[in-house]
Amino acid sequence: MSKKGRRGYRFAGEPAAAPTSVSDEYLRRDRPGLPHVSEPGVVRHFIELSILNHHIDKNLYPLGSCTMKYNPKVNEDVAAMLGFSGLHPEQSDADTQGALEVIHALEEKLCAIAGMDAFSLSTAAGAHGELVGMLIAKKYFADRGENRHKVLVPDSAHGTNPASAHMVGYTNHSIPSGENGEVDLDVLRETIDEDTAVLMLTVPNTLGIFESQIGEILKIAHDHGVLCYMDGANLNALLGRARPGDFGFDIMHINLHKTFSTPHGGGGPGSGPVGVKKELAKYLPGPRVRKDGGEFHLDRKNPNSIGFIHSYFGNFGIYLRALTYITRHGAEGLKRISATANLNANYLANALGDLYPIPYGKRCMHEFVASGEQYRKYGVKTLDIAKRLLDFGYHAPTIYFPLIVSEALMIEPTETESKETLDRFIDVMKQIAKEAAENPELLRSAPHETPVRRLDEVTANRKPILTAPLQE
Amino acid sequence: MNFDNMRFTKNHEWVAFENGSDVVTVGITDFAAGELGDIVFVELPEIGTTVESMQAIGTIEAVKTVADLYSPVSGVVKEVNGSLEENPDVVNKSPFKDGWFLKIDLEDRAQLDDLMAKSDYDTLVGR
Numbered sequence: 001m002s003k004k005g006r007r008g009y010r011f012a013g014e015p016a017a018a019p020t021s022v023s024d025e026y027l028r029r030d031r032p033g034l035p036h037v038s039e040p041g042v043v044r045h046f047i048e049l050s051i052l053n054h055h056i057d058k059n060l061y062p063l064g065s066c067t068m069k070y071n072p073k074v075n076e077d078v079a080a081m082l083g084f085s086g087l088h089p090e091q092s093d094a095d096t097q098g099a100l101e102v103i104h105a106l107e108e109k110l111c112a113i114a115g116m117d118a119f120s121l122s123t124a125a126g127a128h129g130e131l132v133g134m135l136i137a138k139k140y141f142a143d144r145g146e147n148r149h150k151v152l153v154p155d156s157a158h159g160t161n162p163a164s165a166h167m168v169g170y171t172n173h174s175i176p177s178g179e180n181g182e183v184d185l186d187v188l189r190e191t192i193d194e195d196t197a198v199l200m201l202t203v204p205n206t207l208g209i210f211e212s213q214i215g216e217i218l219k220i221a222h223d224h225g226v227l228c229y230m231d232g233a234n235l236n237a238l239l240g241r242a243r244p245g246d247f248g249f250d251i252m253h254i255n256l257h258k259t260f261s262t263p264h265g266g267g268g269p270g271s272g273p274v275g276v277k278k279e280l281a282k283y284l285p286g287p288r289v290r291k292d293g294g295e296f297h298l299d300r301k302n303p304n305s306i307g308f309i310h311s312y313f314g315n316f317g318i319y320l321r322a323l324t325y326i327t328r329h330g331a332e333g334l335k336r337i338s339a340t341a342n343l344n345a346n347y348l349a350n351a352l353g354d355l356y357p358i359p360y361g362k363r364c365m366h367e368f369v370a371s372g373e374q375y376r377k378y379g380v381k382t383l384d385i386a387k388r389l390l391d392f393g394y395h396a397p398t399i400y401f402p403l404i405v406s407e408a409l410m411i412e413p414t415e416t417e418s419k420e421t422l423d424r425f426i427d428v429m430k431q432i433a434k435e436a437a438e439n440p441e442l443l444r445s446a447p448h449e450t451p452v453r454r455l456d457e458v459t460a461n462r463k464p465i466l467t468a469p470l471q472e
Numbered sequence: 473m474n475f476d477n478m479r480f481t482k483n484h485e486w487v488a489f490e491n492g493s494d495v496v497t498v499g500i501t502d503f504a505a506g507e508l509g510d511i512v513f514v515e516l517p518e519i520g521t522t523v524e525s526m527q528a529i530g531t532i533e534a535v536k537t538v539a540d541l542y543s544p545v546s547g548v549v550k551e552v553n554g555s556l557e558e559n560p561d562v563v564n565k566s567p568f569k570d571g572w573f574l575k576i577d578l579e580d581r582a583q584l585d586d587l588m589a590k591s592d593y594d595t596l597v598g599r
Binding site for chain 2: 381383399400401403457458461462
């Protein structure tokens with residue numbers, strides 16, 4: 001695409017040297033190695049890339065537990081406002097009152113939504129939030145002179161939970177789910193003891209099931225002096241209707257890039273604010289924004305804090321988007337979001353349950369886990385079903401997780417999909433079920449319509465090539 | 473394949489023994505390899521490690537998931553299958569023979585009696 005001499009705009013006359021405060025020895029002498037391209041060339045290039053890729057602006061993205069909801073464009077308008085985007089993080093508190101107010105306001109709103117006493121926004125992702133939660137627990141027990149080392153995680157939790165516990169040196173103990181897909185209380189009572197530091201729960205769990213015994217579960221934990229952590233990645237199911245803090249959770253994280261409509265995945269960056277109850281607030285990572293009268297200032301002196309876990313204040317642009325989303329919807333709007341998210345998931349579960357059985361019941365919250373087990377008799381695996389879905393212009397659901405459902409397909413439509421979109425997806429899933437029986441090879445060799453066909457995942461895992469030469 | 477000198481666990485490991493020797497060979501079953509799918513990495517304990525029955529002693533990483541390898545018996549690791557480092561797909565191709573994982577010097581031979589015969593294992597996995 002690049003051709004020497006090609007350019008977007010030509011200006012009359014010689015370019016003038018821009019005034020600069022950079023000293024002469026550091027000034028660039030040569031032109032930067034940018035490609036020579038025309039404006040239509042660049043536009044077509046990026047449009048083409050956006051077509052090759054799958055994204056939420058293109059079609060349904062039913063990736064379970066990821067809450068791939070539409071990212072409203074008004075969020076981008078607010079994040080691009082020059083008063084925010086032109087700030088430098090080293091500017092003084094007096095210069096950045098508006099930005100500090102945004103951080104403070106979002107923390108307050110998250111406290112109100114989650115029922116926690118304090119939030120720190122700076123964590124950059126959900127798993128980062130879990131790690132911070134575990135560090136807070138460690139510091140809390142160290143201050144109490146207690147040497148607890150166990151963390152309990154149900155087998156229906158997010159896979160990152162045991163990894164985060166392991167990262168801080170805790171040992172993991174898995175709590176199996178009962179037949180109803182909820183925590184088995186008897187096993188919990190047997191496993192929990194005075195060596196247990198934290199109970200990590202994902203609510204609703206990865207099966208899309210709410211722990212109906214949540215009060216009892218947290219009471220058992222608290223009776224043993226155990227801190228309760230909630231993985232709030234699935235908060236979309238509870239938004240405006242139930243608050244983790246009211247259940248009794250001591251620590252939690254929220255994924256702004258899931259529940260609060262900020263960009264997700266490669267397009268992020270993510271943001272996983274951590275919320276705590278009052279007794280733990282002093283351990284939150286800094287810096288913290290404080291409000292004195294009508295003024296805001298940054299407090300970097302927090303002697304009990306676990307420390308800094310991100311440069312400056314985390315991913316500030318994401319806070320603007322999340323605050324825009326929350327403010328725009330208001331309390332009533334947030335309640336409608338969770339209601340519609342749960343309705344959409346149940347609508348799909350109900351329509352697909354006969355062809356893709358749902359081992360843990362047909363009623364779910366924001367997502368459900370179906371099984372492709374019955375197609376194995378045709379030599380078709382869930383992986384093949386997922387690959388075939390790509391041919392119809394969908395992103396595949398999460399597959400093979402949670403491990404407790406064989407040939408798992410974890411489907412989360414989110415509230416932003418219309419009934420027409422869901423109906424079309426149902427029709428496609430029905431067609432794929434038919435194809436599995438009549439023409440299984442079509443599935444085994446899928447995808448057929450995508451820019452690249454079935455990838456060699458073994459070689460990609462064993463011999464990844466992580467760099468590509470720059471093209472001239 | 474002769475399964476008479478093999479015992480199985482509910483975690484899908486097999487143990488092969490020879491009469492007159494306390495050293496047994498350990499691997500995972502064809503069922504386990506099939507469920508995991510394409511195996512891309514295998515992490516095994518070092519030679520000389522003392523292992524306990526039902527203890528997680530290694531990891532098996534497949535494209536779709538990572539699983540723990542549990543020791544079916546108690547004893548000391550005598551040998552590990554070094555070829556799995558370069559060619560872990562051997563476990564998928566030949567789970568009962570070339571895809572063996574390690575050899576363990578048994579602490580006590582009687583523990584083999586606690587494990588399942590092939591017919592019981594087949595019942596467990598619905599064959």
